[in-house]
Amino acid sequence: MKKEYWLHHDLFSFQWWLLLLILIIPWIIWWRYVEKKRLKEILLFGSLLMLLVGLLDDMGVNSHLWSYPYQLTQLIPRLIAVDSGILIVAHMFLFQYFKKWKSFLIANVIMAAVFTFLCEPITVWLGIYKLEHWEYVYSFPLYIMKACSIKWLVERIMYIQGK
DSSP states (O other): OHHHHIIIIITTSHHHHHHHHHHHHHHHHHHHHSOGGGHHHHHHHHHHHHHHHHHHHHHHHHTTSEEOSSOSOTTSOSOHHIIIIIHHHHHHHHHHHOOSHHHHHHHHHHHHHHIIIIIHHHHHHTTSOEESSOOHHHHHHHHHHHHHHHHHHHHHHHHHHHO
16 A cells, blocks of 8 residues: 555655655765765764664654655655755765864754754645654754764764774
8 A cells, every 4th residue: 555655646746856856966966075085984974874863763753753745765764865865965064074063063053953944844845744743943953963973973983093
């Protein structure tokens, strides 16, 4: 039944194409502008953040805090286009360009505000994201804490590696 719904409702809809672009285009841009000499460190940051974001997103969906009426693929029940696309790439750019904690935190707060109060409402309006028992404002500190905790972890790993 889920497969039939996905085939007739999601696949090739406007939202499906938008999700596909949100997944692919950021990675193309990222590859063009990533600092290649820090590639391992930046990818470590992005990979760990992707794992954390995926875990938290699965927890939110399974707890009925939010849902995703449109899916890029029926095999993965979360918003993979955002979780593994635009969100991760945006954070990796912050990690790359804002190396000092103060500037990273300021940039991260600004980005958290944009994702929370602009991007999330747009995805709700487009019918891609549905709030069930969640408010936009709850996302704001989570965006900040996720990125800061992963930055701290990566810096710790890089410090240990440098010893």
